[in-house]
Amino acid sequence: MTLQNEYAELAKACKPHYLRRVARHPFFGYIVLMVMLVVVQLLYMFTGLISLTVSQAINTTMILAVAALGVGILLMMAGLMSFGTGAFMGLGTFIAGNLLKVFDLPFVFYLAAVALAGVVIGVVVGVVSLRAKGIHLLIITMALSGIMGTMFVLPNTFTGGPSGLSGVPFPTLIFLFDTSRETMYFVVLVVTFLLIAVTLNIINSSIGRAMLGMSQSESLAQAMGIYLLKYRVLAFVVATVYSMLAGALYVASISSSSPYTWTTALSMNILVAVIIGGTAKPAGVIAGSFIMFCLDLAILKSIPFFVENPTFSVFFMGILIILIVMKYPGGLMWMLASLKYRLQTFRTMRRLKKYGPDES
Amino acid sequence: MAQTNRNRLFMRVVGKRDKAYVRMEFNKSRLLVIDAQIGQKQAKDMQKQTLLARKRLYPLELAALSQADRNKALIECEMTIHRAKQSLQRRAVQQTYLRATEKGEKAEAARDAALNALDRRLTEKEAALTARYGGTDKTADKQAAEVYGERSKTEQTRLSALAEEHAKQKKRTLDTLGGKLEAQNGKLQARFREAEAQILSMCPTDPASFGEDSILNIQNLKMYFSGIKAVDDLSIRVRRGEIFGLIGPNGAGKTTLFNCITQFYKPKSGDIYYRDRFGSLVNLVHYNTHDVIRAGISRTFQNVELVYFLSVIDNLMLGAHASISSGLFSQILRTKRYKDEEAVFRSRAMELLSRLGIAAYAEAYPLGLPYGVLKKIELARTLMSNPRMIILDEPAAGLNESETEELGRIIRSVRDDFDCTVFLVEHDMNLVMGICDTVCAISFGKMLAVGTPEEIQGNPVVQEAYLGVE
Numbered sequence: 097m098t099l100q101n102e103y104a105e106l107a108k109a110c111k112p113h114y115l116r117r118v119a120r121h122p123f124f125g126y127i128v129l130m131v132m133l134v135v136v137q138l139l140y141m142f143t144g145l146i147s148l149t150v151s152q153a154i155n156t157t158m159i160l161a162v163a164a165l166g167v168g169i170l171l172m173m174a175g176l177m178s179f180g181t182g183a184f185m186g187l188g189t190f191i192a193g194n195l196l197k198v199f200d201l202p203f204v205f206y207l208a209a210v211a212l213a214g215v216v217i218g219v220v221v222g223v224v225s226l227r228a229k230g231i232h233l234l235i236i237t238m239a240l241s242g243i244m245g246t247m248f249v250l251p252n253t254f255t256g257g258p259s260g261l262s263g264v265p266f267p268t269l270i271f272l273f274d275t276s277r278e279t280m281y282f283v284v285l286v287v288t289f290l291l292i293a294v295t296l297n298i299i300n301s302s303i304g305r306a307m308l309g310m311s312q313s314e315s316l317a318q319a320m321g322i323y324l325l326k327y328r329v330l331a332f333v334v335a336t337v338y339s340m341l342a343g344a345l346y347v348a349s350i351s352s353s354s355p356y357t358w359t360t361a362l363s364m365n366i367l368v369a370v371i372i373g374g375t376a377k378p379a380g381v382i383a384g385s386f387i388m389f390c391l392d393l394a395i396l397k398s399i400p401f402f403v404e405n406p407t408f409s410v411f412f413m414g415i416l417i418i419l420i421v422m423k424y425p426g427g428l429m430w431m432l433a434s435l436k437y438r439l440q441t442f443r444t445m446r447r448l449k450k451y452g453p454d455e456s
Numbered sequence: 457m458a459q460t461n462r463n464r465l466f467m468r469v470v471g472k473r474d475k476a477y478v479r480m481e482f483n484k485s486r487l488l489v490i491d492a493q494i495g496q497k498q499a500k501d502m503q504k505q506t507l508l509a510r511k512r513l514y515p516l517e518l519a520a521l522s523q524a525d526r527n528k529a530l531i532e533c534e535m536t537i538h539r540a541k542q543s544l545q546r547r548a549v550q551q552t553y554l555r556a557t558e559k560g561e562k563a564e565a566a567r568d569a570a571l572n573a574l575d576r577r578l579t580e581k582e583a584a585l586t587a588r589y590g591g592t593d594k595t596a597d598k599q600a601a602e603v604y605g606e607r608s609k610t611e612q613t614r615l616s617a618l619a620e621e622h623a624k625q626k627k628r629t630l631d632t633l634g635g636k637l638e639a640q641n642g643k644l645q646a647r648f649r650e651a652e653a654q655i656l657s658m659c660p661t662d663p664a665s666f667g668e669d670s671i672l673n674i675q676n677l678k679m680y681f682s683g684i685k686a687v688d689d690l691s692i693r694v695r696r697g698e699i700f701g702l703i704g705p706n707g708a709g710k711t712t713l714f715n716c717i718t719q720f721y722k723p724k725s726g727d728i729y730y731r732d733r734f735g736s737l738v739n740l741v742h743y744n745t746h747d748v749i750r751a752g753i754s755r756t757f758q759n760v761e762l763v764y765f766l767s768v769i770d771n772l773m774l775g776a777h778a779s780i781s782s783g784l785f786s787q788i789l790r791t792k793r794y795k796d797e798e799a800v801f802r803s804r805a806m807e808l809l810s811r812l813g814i815a816a817y818a819e820a821y822p823l824g825l826p827y828g829v830l831k832k833i834e835l836a837r838t839l840m841s842n843p844r845m846i847i848l849d850e851p852a853a854g855l856n857e858s859e860t861e862e863l864g865r866i867i868r869s870v871r872d873d874f875d876c877t878v879f880l881v882e883h884d885m886n887l888v889m890g891i892c893d894t895v896c897a898i899s900f901g902k903m904l905a906v907g908t909p910e911e912i913q914g915n916p917v918v919q920e921a922y923l924g925v926e
Contacts, residue, residue, distance in 0.1 A: 294788055301787040301794065302773070302780045309763050309774050315720060316761040321749040321778030321841070330784075451544060452551040 125379060126292050130285055133158070137281050153393035155281050158288050159345045161385035164369045165295050165378060166338025171367070172376035173304055174331035175311025176229060179363045180221070180237040181339045183244035186358025188214070188343020190254060193261040193353055203267040203275075203283065203348065210344040211337050218336030222329035229328075241360050248355035260354035267348050280349035287345060291338065292378040298334065299376055307331055365389070372420055374427010383428045387416070463742040466658050470738065473651035474750045476644045477734075478781045481842075483637045483644075485800045487630065493799070494629060498622040505618055509611040513604070520601040523593035531585045538581050542574055549574075655736050666729055666737065671696040671845060671877050672717070677726035679712055679901075686712040687723070688901035694845075694894075696731075699871055699878040701892035703885070703912075705922060709901040710881045711758070714849055717879075718755050719745045733844050749778045752844035756837075758853060760830045762822045768833055769818045772805035773798075775840035801840065808836040812866065828859045835866065839874060846870070848880040852887045860884055864891045889913065897921065 118124060133154060140146040163181050170176050191213055192206050199205075225236045251257035266275045275283060298304050306327050310317040314324060347353050365388060373384030392413055396402040402409040424431040518526055549570045556563035666673045672694040679687040686709045694700045704710050715721045717728055719740060728740040732751050743751060754775070762771050780801065782794040809815045812832045822830060831851060838846050851867070852860045864887050871878050882888045888895060889909040897904040897912055899921040905912055912918055 297788050297790045301790070301798075302777055302782070303784070303787055305763075305766060305770060305774045306777055308765050309777075312763050312765070313761050316757065316763070318720070318745040319718065319749065319755050319757075320774055321746050323744075323746045450551060451547040452554070 122296060123293065126289060129382070130289055133285055134282065137278070141278055147398065149397050150394045151278075151281065153390050153397070155284055155349055156346075156393060157385055157390040158284050159342050159349070160366060160369070160389050161382050162288055162291055162345065163339040163342040164366050164373075164381045164385050165291055166335035166342075167366050168370045168373065168376040168378075168381040169295065169298060169307070169338075170331045170335040171370055172374075173299065173307040173311065174328060176226070176328065176331060177234045177367070178237040178332070178335060179234060179360050179367075180241050180244075181335065181366050182358045182360060182362035183241040184214070184217070184336050184339040185343040185346065185362070186248055186353070186355065187217070187244065188340030189347040189353035189358075190248070190261060190343075191340070192344035193264045193347040194254060196264050196267055196348065200268065203269055206267060206348070207287070207341060207344055210340050214337035214340035215333055217340075218333030219329060221336070222332035223325075226325065226328045226332060238360055241363060245355070245359055248358060255355055258355065260352060260356075261347065262352035264347055264351040264353075266351065275348075277349065277351075280345075284345050284349055287341065291341070292382075295376070295378050303327070303330065304376075368417065372417065372427060373429060374424070374431075375429045377429065380427055380429035387420070387428070391416075462658070466655070467742060467744075467747070469651050469654045469658065471747070471750070473648055473655060473734070475781065476648040476651065478779055480641050480644045480648065481779070482781055482797055482800065483641050486796050487634055487637060489796055489799045489803065490633060491626075491630060492803075494626050498626065502615075502619065502622070505615060509615060513608055513611060516600070516604040516607055520597060520604040522596040523591045525594075525596075527586075527589035527591060530589055531582065534585055535578070535582060538578060542578065545574060546571065652734060652736070659736050659738070666731075667693065667695075669695050671731050672879070673729040674713075674717070675727045675729065677713070677716060677728065678724045679709075679716055679721060680724055685901050687716065690726075690898065690901065690903055692896060692903070692906070694877060694879060697871070697875070697877055698893040699867065699880070699891055701888040701895040701909075702879070702881045702898065703883075703888055703895060704898040704904075708899045710898065711849065712901075713898070714755070714847060714881060718753065718847060719743050719748050730845075749841055749843075752842075753847060754838040754841050754843040754845075755847040756831075756834045756849055756851065758849045760827070760834055762830060762833060762837075764821065764823045767819050767821055768814075768825075769802065769805050769809070771822065771833060772808065772837050772840050773801055775837035776801040776805070778841050805836070805840060808839055812836055827854050828862075831855065831859075831863065832866070835870070839870065843874075843876055845877045845879060848878065848882075850881055850883060852882055852884040860887055863887070867891055 136146055136154060137151055140148065140151040163185055167178070167181055170178055188210050192210050195206050195209060221240065225233060225240070228236055248255045249258050255261060266277070266280060268274055269283065273279070306317065306322045309320060310322055310324055310327050317324060369384040369388035370381055371384070372387055373380030375381070392409060396409045396412065402412070420428070518529070521529065549567055553563045553567040670693050674690060674692040677687055677690045690713065702710050702713065712721065716723045717740065723741060730738055730740050730751060730753070732738055738751065740748065740751065763774060766774065780797055782797050786794045806815065806818060809818055812835065814829055814832050817825060817829060822833065835851070848867070851863055855863060867878055868891055870876070892909055894906065895909050895912045896906040897915070897918045904917050904921055905915045907915070
């Protein structure tokens with residue numbers, strides 16, 4: 097070994113490829129996504145390249161993706177199904193909307209208040225209903241969702257009755273900046289990013305492992321010292337808080353909330369988005385939400401054929417979902433993983449064929 | 457009612473004590489982990505600085521050589537790169553040749569021609585390099601050598617100063633943290649003592665039959681399933697540090713007894729006294745199912761129960777769930793404390809895996825691994841919670857003879873090294889008779905005999921239960 101070689105070896109050992117190191121960071125993909133979405137909004141605001149429809153569609157999708165993140169933890173980690181997401185989102189909009197109408201505080205305070213309310217409601221509902229699980233829990237949450245939906249429509253000052261809440265002012269940020277419909281988009285992105293980080297932390301921590309263990313085998317979980325009810329309620333509370341935060345974001349960026357939006361159908365759509373994603377990981381959930389909501393709202397709505405025949409967009413979405421679920425029941429992330437695996441195998445085989453096995 | 461309230465209070469105090477204990481244990485191991493982390497960081501820094509020094513010195517070193525030597529070094533260097541570049545081409549040639557011979561063609565000539573061409577190209581390169589670096593002056597430059605010597609000395613001193621600085625920095629960090637942790641541990645110790653005193657005052661008095669050296673004492677345990685007596689008035693004593701085997705024909709109530717000990721079933725009557733790691737006597741009957749592991753009893757399952765969505769090492773981390781003391785928010789926000797805790801248990805998991813010889817599977821997913829490996833993973837998982845007593849439910853089920861033998865060895869070594877008692881239910885008589893210190897035979901929920909393996913083998917009652925009456 098000569099001097100220069102020694103030097104080259106050392107350099108290789110000490111200096112990994114900087115770009116690769118950055119790309120290996122768990123948040124890298126999400127940061128890239130956020131930057132792309134910010135660019136889309138900037139294009140909409142300062143040039144006419146992106147239409148208002150697309151910007152609003154992305155905004156709505158990100159809000160629904162926040163709720164879907166919570167459902168992802170509930171369904172994919174803890175193995176529990178709930179139809180209450182839509183109703184909790186509605187509750188979040190009404191709480192945040194009323195607070196916004198009365199107080200003039202930075203937006204963080206509203207989010208904190210709504211999250212706190214979410215914790216309280218999640219614990220109460222969870223402790224009562226989570227003694228049941230599986231299909232029974234589904235029925236309980238469906239009934240709850242129905243009750244809440246009816247209560248939203250009843251004439252009262254809190255939800256505004258059948259006409260709903262409207263004229264909610266845009267919040268201020270940190271006492272200084274007033275927001276508008278356009279700038280709320282960025283606030284939504286920031287909150288989504290923070291919640292993605294929290295979700296990743298939950299998935300990769302002892303809590304996430306406990307939830308996965310619990311959903312696989314209860315006796316195993318108990319033998320490992322996992323208190324089942326505690327972790328079930330925790331998953332439920334996380335889902336509730338996420339959906340109520342999504343509601344708060346919704347009312348702040350759209351400044352109105354109709355009680356007829358918060359139905360079981362919405363909960364089902366969110367559930368389908370998570371199942372299409374196929375994992376509790378934010379990447380899968382966001383991909384699922386984009387296919388489920390953004391594809392319809394942004395892309396199909398800008399194709400003239402689908403605008404003229406709105407029925408066909410429903411057909412198209414239905415067939416697409418059926419195809420995805422039948423071909424890849426494990427979800428989009430599973431599809432990606434299997435494609436990646438195939439590519440890898442293909443490369444290895446080609447290398448083997450050309451050069452023979454590595455000498456080790 | 458008063459009794460239930462008293463039990464609940466007792467359990468709360470026990471929980472408080474266990475929590476304090478877990479925290480103290482973590483604080484002790486946290487220092488080691490941080491030590492290792494700082495060491496790693498500093499080693500990396502040191503490597504970088506060494507490299508930089510080498511980079512600065514390299515031209516000087518070359519200049520100090522004589523012209524001929526310098527040229528030789530440079531040529532050798534470039535030739536190494538060319539040879540490395542050619543190695544793939546050579547392999548491709550070899551592979552083409554192999555494929556051709558497989559088809560039955562004669563391709564030696566083509567292969568030799570290709571290899572010769574590669575060789576020729578190398579020789580040409582070398583000739584070109586020699587022509588470029590022409591010069592065969594053999595006198596070394598003395599002045600340059602002096603400069604090189606001086607510079608290398610300065611670099612050396614600089615590096616040693618850096619090493620000293622590192623050592624100082626490490627000591628400072630560890631001292632600060634150590635002081636903090638010590639203060640924390642003092643508080644925890646006080647809390648621990650308080651709970652301990654409370655427990656002593658509330659403990660059931662030592663029953664006379666509960667020996668000094670026993671760890672588990674089951675007294676008059678009864679468990680019925682709608683009239684069927686699965687366990688009927690059973691009393692068993694397990695000594696500390698022994699391997700205790702429970703045998704019996706199918707349906708004898710072995711698994712029921714198991715589930716009674718680990719509180720998956722609540723026994724109808726009877727007591728299960730257990731001496732925990734602090735020497736106090738607790739009645740396991742009052743424990744919740746998920747609290748049993750905190751008393752130091754961890755178990756495996758008859759059919760391997762692993763989480764197939766988690767990698768092997770994460771499965772082991774699941775076994776440490778009861779020992780992780782970080783709270784909810786520290787996990788959700790992933791604070792330094794939680795990261796350290798995770799590192800502590802991850803290193804312990806790696807240690808256990810390499811002890812059992814399955815470290816290669818650490819990042820793999822359990823689905824599709826050999827059954828013997830899965831059994832070992834389960835055993836390693838029970839050890840993650842630092843148990844005092846391991847309960848194994850048919851560990852040899854589904855293993856072949858050599859694997860069973862290995863398992864026996866592993867169980868013995870685990871017992872010796874981790875200072876724990878092993879309680880196992882097994883059908884495989886070779887394993888039971890080979891490794892157990894005490895064997896207990898039960899049939900239809902009733903005790904048949906208890907003794908050393910030889911005594912049990914010679915016992916006519918046991919033989920009758922197994923083979924039937926002649």
